[in-house]
Amino acid sequence: MQLHDFPLSGNCYKVRLFLGLIGQQAEVVHVDLPAGAQKRPEFLAINPRGQVPVLVDQDQPVADSQAILVYLARRYAPAWLPEDALQQAHVASWLSYAANEVHQGPASARVIHLFRRPGDLEGAQAKGRQVLELVNTHLADRTWLVGGQPSIADVAVYPYLAMAEEGGLTLAPYPHLQAWFARIRALPGYLELPRL
Structure with missing residues (x-):
């Protein structure tokens, strides 16, 4: 492989x-x-x-x-990919969210801010704050994004949210998000985030 x-x-x-x-x-x-x-x-x-x-x-x-x-x-x-049809649909929804809203928000803000690429930094940061707020709210009463154990939804969404500060966003207002980050970092086999 x-x-x-x-x-x-x-x-x-x-x-x-x-x-x-x-x-x-x-x-x-x-x-x-x-x-x-x-x-x-x-x-x-x-x-x-x-x-x-x-x-x-x-x-x-x-x-x-x-x-x-x-x-x-x-x-x-x-x-890591539930067999239940409804849970699979929820995972697919989060994969789509990672490819769209997360990409347009925190990921784009990181590329523009950290790598000095052209783009609308303020717009990406605004979208990034919306993403952080939504995921933080979603995690207020659950441990993982879908179901009772980690799934590929968590893996797909985690990186650019955990690196959001590299896009000029602050993570301080999002305690549920930070607790989720800690749970992911505690998983066996976890690898540290890439840093410039």
């Missing part, structure tokens, strides 16, 4: 984190994003979208961090 990865990417970190949590090993292949390696023909042959992460397992590439989490859970760690 190979993971095509960039160390500072929160989406790549999701996959590394989940591999650690489920005790799976993967050869990590560094993709030099600043040098444009993801747009070169040899990488595009693996993922025509030109994005990381990409997991290659049994000679089959799986692109997109959310899709990779689903694949890994179904193939190697089914307890």
